[in-house]
Amino acid sequence: MIIQILPLGQVVATPGAIEALKLAGQTPHEFLNRHLSGDWGELCDEDRRLNDEAVQNGSRVLSVYTLNTGRKIWVITEADRSSTCVLLPEDY
Numbered sequence: 491m492i493i494q495i496l497p498l499g500q501v502v503a504t505p506g507a508i509e510a511l512k513l514a515g516q517t518p519h520e521f522l523n524r525h526l527s528g529d530w531g532e533l534c535d536e537d538r539r540l541n542d543e544a545v546q547n548g549s550r551v552l553s554v555y556t557l558n559t560g561r562k563i564w565v566i567t568e569a570d571r572s573s574t575c576v577l578l579p580e581d582y
Contacts, residue, residue, distance in 0.1 A: 514557035
């Protein structure tokens with residue numbers, strides 16, 4: 491059971507992220523589930539703290555994960571919680 495602490499809004503992904511996920515044999519769902527439950531992935535302690543605060547104060551939330559292929563993938567939920575984007579760092 492996943493405990494949701496963060497509304498995702500409309501979920502979108504960049505073409506680069508979709509291709510990277512496909513090459514890794516992974517789906518966006520595993521990373522979205524981690525993100526919405528407060529598992530921010532590979533962030534430093536300061537950025538984790540900022541994300542925890544952002545959940546409460548309505549700021550943007552960023553998670554960073556590594557695919558099976560070693561590529562990084564980001565998940566960003568906008569401050570107004572209207573959308574969440576799965577993207578590669580170079581797509582930003």
